[in-house]
Amino acid sequence: MAVREIDVITEGDVMAFHWAVDSRMLAYDYLPASGYHRVKTYDIQTGESLFVPRDEGQTAIHITFEAWGSQPRDVVLSVLDLRTDERQTNTLTFAPRK
Secondary structure, eight states: OOOOOOOOOOOSEEEEEEEOTTSSEEEEEEEOTTOOOEEEEEETTTTEEEEOSSSOOOTTEEEEEEEEOSSTTEEEEEEEETTTTEEEEEEEEOEEOO
16 A cells, blocks of 8 residues: 555644545544534545535534545534534535535
8 A cells, every 4th residue: 555645734723533444535623713613524536625515514513523424425424503402413425616
């Protein structure tokens, strides 16, 4: 297996890195200036920074990584609404920025 060095520019304070089993995807939990936990992913193979295509990024919500999904670019996320204290677990597909 070849070793490959990558540079990932992160936002805020990184709390944890999560590698996919096949080492093609990297996800990380981070805490941006807003103070609400977020998750971003990076496709090592294509070099693309990925994002959640729907509005999971609204304020007053903490989003944290739970597990890798069954399909490529699928990630299981824990979403905690701080206003209602309701927690949900969602499987989302991350997409490249257009």
